[in-house]
Amino acid sequence: MSVDYKAYFEQHREAHLNELKEWLAIPSISALSEHKGDVARAAEWIASKLKEAGLEHVEIHQTEGHPIVTADYLHAEGKPTLLIYGHYDVQPVDPLHLWQTPPFEPDIRDGKLYARGATDDKGQLFLHVKAVEAILKEEGELPVNIKFCIEGEEEVSSPNLPRYVDANKDKLTADAVLISDTSLLAPGKPAISTGLRGLCSMELTLHTANSDLHSGTYGGGVPNALHAMVSLLASLHDDKGRVSVEGFYDGVLELSPEMREEFAKQQFDEEKLKKDLELDALFGEEGYSFVERVGARPTLELNGVYGGFQGEGSKTVIPREAHAKITCRLVADQDPQAVLDAIEAHLKAHTPVGAKLTFKPKEKAFAFNIDPSHPMLQKAADAFENVYGTRALFTKDGGSIPIVERLSSTLNAPAVMMGFGLPDENLHAPNEHFNLENFDKGLLTIVEYLKLV
C-alpha cells in the first residue's frame, strides 16, 4: 500500500469508536414492536454515515417491517462489484439483570466494546463503512465497485428483504456478496465460513382447563398444563441429546472422513470451552465432536418455556396454559418446512391427555454451503493472511443467516463471509462485546480485500 492505513486508522480510532458507540446506544431490537422507532433511527444513522463516507445513491426503503438502506459507488470501471450486506437490528436483551453494564450504554473494558449489537452486527458492518471511507478519503477513489444493502430485520429472519432483492435484482447484481456477521475461530485464527445452518422456528401452547385452578381443591384430579408441557417437551430428545422426532434427520449428510479431517484441523479445545463456560460437561449427540455437532449436525433448542406463577414467594395454582418457543438449526438438505411438519406431527401424537395443543410455525430457511476453492474466497483468505499473518481456515458455521442463501442464489453470486467476531463474544446473550483487536485488524483486512479482488 502506498497509503499507511494502519496509521490512518490509529489516528481516527477514538473518533471511530465514539461514532460506533453512538449507533450502539440506539436500542434497535427488531423483534419488539415498541422499538420500531429505534430501529428506524438506527437506519437513518447508518444512512448518514454512508453519505459521510462518500457513497452515492444513499436510500432508505420502507418495508412492511423495518427499512432497508442501500448505497453504492460504481466508478471502478472494469473492476468487479461487491455487494456488502449487513444488518443494523439487534437481539432482545433479557435477562437484563445479567448485564454488567446496560446493553445500550456502550462501555469499553479490557480492550472490548460491550453493548448489544457490538459484534452482531453493527460493529462488524461499521468496519466496512469506515474501510470504504478511508480509501475514498486517502486515495479519492475505490479499487472496486461497491454496493451496500443493509437491513433491519436479520434477527427476525429477514421477512421483507427477499421480496426487495427479487424486485431489485439488476440494481443489486454483483460478483460477490461480502458479509461480516460471523467469527474468527479464536483470537489470531481467522476463518471464512463456507456453510451456515438453516433454521426453522415455532411456538407452542398447551391449554388445559378454562381457568387457573387451586391446587388444594383440584390438585391430583385435573390436568396441569405445565406437567403436560414438560412431558411433551421432554419427548423431543432422547437422553443422549438426539432429537426423537421421526423424520427430523431426513436430508442430513453423514460426515465423510474428509469432512471430519477438515473439522479436526480447527484443533478446537473442548476442555477450554468447558472452562470458559464453567460447564461440568458438554452435551450433545453421541459420536460427534463439538465442532461437528455445531457445524454439521442439526439441533432442536428450547429458547423459552413458561407457564404459571413466576413471582416472588409461592402460589398454589394449577396453571391452565404453558408456552414454549423452539428453534431448530438445520444442515445440508434438510427442508425447513418438512422439519416443521415432522415436529408438529410428533407434538400432536405426544400431547398428554387433557391438554390441547396450539402449534405456530414461524421462520424457516435452508442451510447454505459454498465451495472454498472459489477465487473470491481464496482472495479473502489472502487478505486475512496479509493482516493477521495467518491464512484463514474455511469453516462451517453453526449459526444461520437465512438471507445469505437467498442473496447468493437470487443474485447468482458467491457469498464471502469474512467474520471479525469471536465465538465467545456473547452474541444473543448478556454482555455481548466486540474485541477491539479485531476492530482494528478488521478495518485493515477489508481495505486489503477491496484492493485484492
Next chain:
Amino acid sequence: MSVDYKAYFEQHREAHLNELKEWLAIPSISALSEHKGDVARAAEWIASKLKEAGLEHVEIHQTEGHPIVTADYLHAEGKPTLLIYGHYDVQPVDPLHLWQTPPFEPDIRDGKLYARGATDDKGQLFLHVKAVEAILKEEGELPVNIKFCIEGEEEVSSPNLPRYVDANKDKLTADAVLISDTSLLAPGKPAISTGLRGLCSMELTLHTANSDLHSGTYGGGVPNALHAMVSLLASLHDDKGRVSVEGFYDGVLELSPEMREEFAKQQFDEEKLKKDLELDALFGEEGYSFVERVGARPTLELNGVYGGFQGEGSKTVIPREAHAKITCRLVADQDPQAVLDAIEAHLKAHTPVGAKLTFKPKEKAFAFNIDPSHPMLQKAADAFENVYGTRALFTKDGGSIPIVERLSSTLNAPAVMMGFGLPDENLHAPNEHFNLENFDKGLLTIVEYLKLV
C-alpha cells in the same frame, strides 16, 4: 329466634357489601413484599370493623412478617368459648390479563362478588364479624364467648402465627376453633371439612453455562438449561399421573371400603366438572375417583416453570438457567420434611449431565383430620340444616390450611370448618368470586351456630 335476623341482614345488605368491597379493594398480597403496606392497611381495616361490631381488646400485633389482629367478647358466663380464625391476606393475581374486571376493583355480576379475596378469605371472615355485630346490636349480648385471631400470612403458610399462638396459649384457649375458609360441596349442599391436606413447597433452579448462549454458535454442543429442566420435571410423574419419587407415598393411608363409601355419598358429578372446566378429560392417579384423588391422595404440582425468552417474537438463545416452583399436597401421616427430602434426592439423582441443581425447600405442614362425631361439629351440621334445609356432609378437603392443625393441636380444641365458598369460585385464580347466596345464608348460619353451641 326472637329477632328476625333474615330481615336484619336484608336491611343491612347493601351497607355490608359496600364495606366488604372497601376491604377487597386493598391489595393485601402477602407473598409480594411491595404490598407490605397494603397488607398492614387491610389489618387496620378489619381491626376497626371489629371495634365497630362491639368486640373488646381489639389489638394489632406486629410480627416479623404481617400483623396478627385479635379481639374478644368474654361476657357469656358459663358458655363455651369459640376462637374464630381467618385471614385477611390474599393470593397474587397473575395472570392479570385473564381477569374480566380488575382483581382489586370489586364488582357484583349475576349475584356474585368478583375480587381477589372475595371467597378466600376476606368474604368468609367478614361474615363472622357481621354475625357477631348483628347479635350484639339486636340483643345487646352474645350467647357465647368469642375470640378472634386473624392473620395476614395464611397464603404464605403462616410463618409467624404458630410462635404467637405458642406464646399466647392462655389468651387464645377455646372450646373450639371456628374457621370459614373452605367450601360447600355445591350450591345448596353444605359441607363441614373434617380433613385438610398437608403441604410442602419448594423452588428449584438449574444452571448450565455461565451465560446465555447463541443457538447458532453452540446449539447441539452444549447443555440447555430448559432441556435439562423439562427432562428433570417430567421424571417426577409417570404417564398415569402417579408421582415417581421413591418414598413419596410413605405414610399415605390406603382407602378402606368405608372411606370410599363416604366419598361416594358426595355423588360428585365428574362429567359436569369436565364441562365446567372445558376439559376433554380429567387426569390423575389410576384407580381413584376425582373426590378420592383430591380428598385422600397426595399430589405434586408444578405451579410455575420458566426460563429463557418469553417476549414477543423469537430469540435464538440457549438459556443458562431454568426455574420451577412446586407444591405437594399431603395426606394422612405423610411427613412434609420426609417428602421434601425424598424429592430432593430424586432431583439430585435425575439432574441431567451438564446442569447444576439448586433446591430450596419452603413451606411445610402436616395434614389435619378430625372425627365428625364431635358435638361441636354436629352442632355446626345442625346450624347448616336450619338455614340451608339440608344437613351438612362431613368431607375431606383437598386444600391445606396449615395453621388449622397447629391451632387445634396447640390449643387442644377441635377445629370446626364451616365453609361458605363454592369449589368453582376460582380461589387462587383469575376471576375469584363469592356467591352472594352463601354470603346471605352464611350470615344466618353463623348466627344460628353461635346460638346452638
